[in-house]
Amino acid sequence: MGSIGLVTPQHHHFSEPLPLQSGQQLADYTLACETYGTLNATRSNAVLVCHALNASHHVAGLDADGTRGWWDNLVGPGKPLDTDRFFVIGVNNPGSCFGSTGPMHRNPATGRAWGADFPVQTVEDWVDAQARLLTRLGIDRLAAVIGGSLGGMQALAWTLRHPTRLRHCIAIATAPNLSAQNIAFNEVARRAIVTDPDFHGGHFYEHGVVPQRGLRVARMIGHITYLAEDAMDSRFGRALKNGTLAYSTQEVEFQIESYLRHQGDKFSRYFDANTYLLITRALDYFDPAAGHGGDLARAFAHDPATRANRFLLVSFSTDWRFAPARSREIVKALVDNRIAVGYAEIDAPHGHDAFLLDDPRYHGVLRATFERIAAEGSA
Amino acid sequence: MGSIGLVTPQHHHFSEPLPLQSGQQLADYTLACETYGTLNATRSNAVLVCHALNASHHVAGLDADGTRGWWDNLVGPGKPLDTDRFFVIGVNNPGSCFGSTGPMHRNPATGRAWGADFPVQTVEDWVDAQARLLTRLGIDRLAAVIGGSLGGMQALAWTLRHPTRLRHCIAIATAPNLSAQNIAFNEVARRAIVTDPDFHGGHFYEHGVVPQRGLRVARMIGHITYLAEDAMDSRFGRALKNGTLAYSTQEVEFQIESYLRHQGDKFSRYFDANTYLLITRALDYFDPAAGHGGDLARAFAHDPATRANRFLLVSFSTDWRFAPARSREIVKALVDNRIAVGYAEIDAPHGHDAFLLDDPRYHGVLRATFERIAAEGSA
Numbered sequence: 001m002g003s004i005g006l007v008t009p010q011h012h013h014f015s016e017p018l019p020l021q022s023g024q025q026l027a028d029y030t031l032a033c034e035t036y037g038t039l040n041a042t043r044s045n046a047v048l049v050c051h052a053l054n055a056s057h058h059v060a061g062l063d064a065d066g067t068r069g070w071w072d073n074l075v076g077p078g079k080p081l082d083t084d085r086f087f088v089i090g091v092n093n094p095g096s097c098f099g100s101t102g103p104m105h106r107n108p109a110t111g112r113a114w115g116a117d118f119p120v121q122t123v124e125d126w127v128d129a130q131a132r133l134l135t136r137l138g139i140d141r142l143a144a145v146i147g148g149s150l151g152g153m154q155a156l157a158w159t160l161r162h163p164t165r166l167r168h169c170i171a172i173a174t175a176p177n178l179s180a181q182n183i184a185f186n187e188v189a190r191r192a193i194v195t196d197p198d199f200h201g202g203h204f205y206e207h208g209v210v211p212q213r214g215l216r217v218a219r220m221i222g223h224i225t226y227l228a229e230d231a232m233d234s235r236f237g238r239a240l241k242n243g244t245l246a247y248s249t250q251e252v253e254f255q256i257e258s259y260l261r262h263q264g265d266k267f268s269r270y271f272d273a274n275t276y277l278l279i280t281r282a283l284d285y286f287d288p289a290a291g292h293g294g295d296l297a298r299a300f301a302h303d304p305a306t307r308a309n310r311f312l313l314v315s316f317s318t319d320w321r322f323a324p325a326r327s328r329e330i331v332k333a334l335v336d337n338r339i340a341v342g343y344a345e346i347d348a349p350h351g352h353d354a355f356l357l358d359d360p361r362y363h364g365v366l367r368a369t370f371e372r373i374a375a376e377g378s379a
Numbered sequence: 380m381g382s383i384g385l386v387t388p389q390h391h392h393f394s395e396p397l398p399l400q401s402g403q404q405l406a407d408y409t410l411a412c413e414t415y416g417t418l419n420a421t422r423s424n425a426v427l428v429c430h431a432l433n434a435s436h437h438v439a440g441l442d443a444d445g446t447r448g449w450w451d452n453l454v455g456p457g458k459p460l461d462t463d464r465f466f467v468i469g470v471n472n473p474g475s476c477f478g479s480t481g482p483m484h485r486n487p488a489t490g491r492a493w494g495a496d497f498p499v500q501t502v503e504d505w506v507d508a509q510a511r512l513l514t515r516l517g518i519d520r521l522a523a524v525i526g527g528s529l530g531g532m533q534a535l536a537w538t539l540r541h542p543t544r545l546r547h548c549i550a551i552a553t554a555p556n557l558s559a560q561n562i563a564f565n566e567v568a569r570r571a572i573v574t575d576p577d578f579h580g581g582h583f584y585e586h587g588v589v590p591q592r593g594l595r596v597a598r599m600i601g602h603i604t605y606l607a608e609d610a611m612d613s614r615f616g617r618a619l620k621n622g623t624l625a626y627s628t629q630e631v632e633f634q635i636e637s638y639l640r641h642q643g644d645k646f647s648r649y650f651d652a653n654t655y656l657l658i659t660r661a662l663d664y665f666d667p668a669a670g671h672g673g674d675l676a677r678a679f680a681h682d683p684a685t686r687a688n689r690f691l692l693v694s695f696s697t698d699w700r701f702a703p704a705r706s707r708e709i710v711k712a713l714v715d716n717r718i719a720v721g722y723a724e725i726d727a728p729h730g731h732d733a734f735l736l737d738d739p740r741y742h743g744v745l746r747a748t749f750e751r752i753a754a755e756g757s758a
Binding site: 021022023024116120177178179180181183184185187188190191192194195196197202213216217220221224227229232233235236237238245247248249250253254256257260261264274277278280281284285287290 | 400401402403495499556557558559560562563564566567569570571573574575576581592595596599600603606608611612614615616617624626627628629632633635636639640643653656657659660663664666669
């Protein structure tokens, strides 16, 4: 299995306003994307990869800085999502901070950076923006949309908003909506950011500062929810950082503290605070059943074209953020509609983060799925 | 079942230094306490109640402000811990912020408030301070020590440090130590406080400010871990605060957000930031097995007097902070030593907070236990 090697992002500009779920619109925007592999003659082998909270269009290969894509273990020549067979597209969503139009860019109405005034985005808005990008790329119908976590929500939303434009939906470690506890964790993270004095109501760019304190705390909270409790115990347990206790309330005593502080520091140096607010809100808002009296089965029954899509759901046994029970809710709603759905519940120790790792059973399921998709299409 | 009515705290001053686990000492200190009921002639009916993170010596009855004690549903005439039979003592631990010596008081060495320089406290230190208070009150041996969560750790520590001075240990919703995940949540909360610019390295008293931003976030994080996920869903679910979405990253959208913000605000107005750091550290440090090669059974085997103590452990099915499995570790260590132990695992929906509520099965177990204790002693 090789690597894709050096990849160069493309930037596509869209001047037609994008109507948003909020009633606002994105007047004028750019989407950053990367593509891997070759679009076949019938344009039938395209696979869209949707990113989650802190990722981007840089899915595979190495960028100009030598940074490996966030799903490079999955996407490449000979890999489960095989770029020798598929034309794979990664796109950065609007509101994010990796090249597509976001809160750090100029608001044409004011001439200042958008900051906290950037229009609130939903999963559905992102899917609509992605659909326009595919049209631009000359792709009418995707072989598949795949994503994990928030990316999985986008894959599901594709089947509800543009069902004729994809054949397969692969939604991993996801949920039909956030639980109250999920929203609660997002809200604490947002409060940490918004109440950081360096946030300046979201207009910190103009002050030459970044609300790093808030971002650090937000990331630490998030990180706890991405890891399985048992895996944390196996990896860190109660191991001390320096062998003996310092008896200090502020110094690092335990290795887990050191690890979390490091994760928080790293994140606060590259991630945009307004993007964090926007993306956690998109997570909070996603709830396809809401427009159907809370009945997810009715959401999937709404459009006959949705019922022609084929689904694969994957969950991980130790994921307590989006537990297997949440995936099973989706599977049940599909089965209730006699929609074709496969479901794999992977017994993996890594919690929510497992969707980014290369557990052999997990990757085996995806490899087999993409082989089937390739065989049925002309990929 | 009546109420205790108005109660007045006592303040006991200790001029003999208290040696601490850290190697430091508490040179001179005051303990606030309340007592309910009457000490019998043989001084054998005393029960000590140990508090958890944000509680105090005000266990039952009404204080001068009309505030009801935090365990008033358990302690009073005719209640499970019946003050017609038992002499009940509540004590505020050193380092707390409700009347005992703490970081907001004057450090005799500097003339300033202690702030972050207040000596770090451990569960064992608190138990030693409590033991001195009992001596002051003329009580040689307690009928029982009872506590929930961090209070349960104190009850356990009593049997290891002063086993001849109690007969029964009642430890509820507790754990033999914190998991890496437990420590992680504490650490995030501490970072939120310490990085609040109003913390001023712990000396905020002198600046006339309080690190309210940090305290709010700390409390919101804590609160999520006290509640069961299902109970949060039942109570709040995805219900909106104002009926419709505002599409805002900063406004309250969901009721759970409103609830958490309210809890955070309330807490930040009455709780001391340095106390929060100290008490979460005491939680982190507690690990009686650590001095015995990580073997909890050996910790309980160390002193023959410990084996003469009788134990009751109680856990709650939906408590994910200190899950039933953690109580079972303690039960197993006791059983391995053939120490008398009862264990009740209560199927209650309220998560960790259940120990403060009056679930009838839970209170039934405690009532029966105290009736047996009263019958065997002269209470």
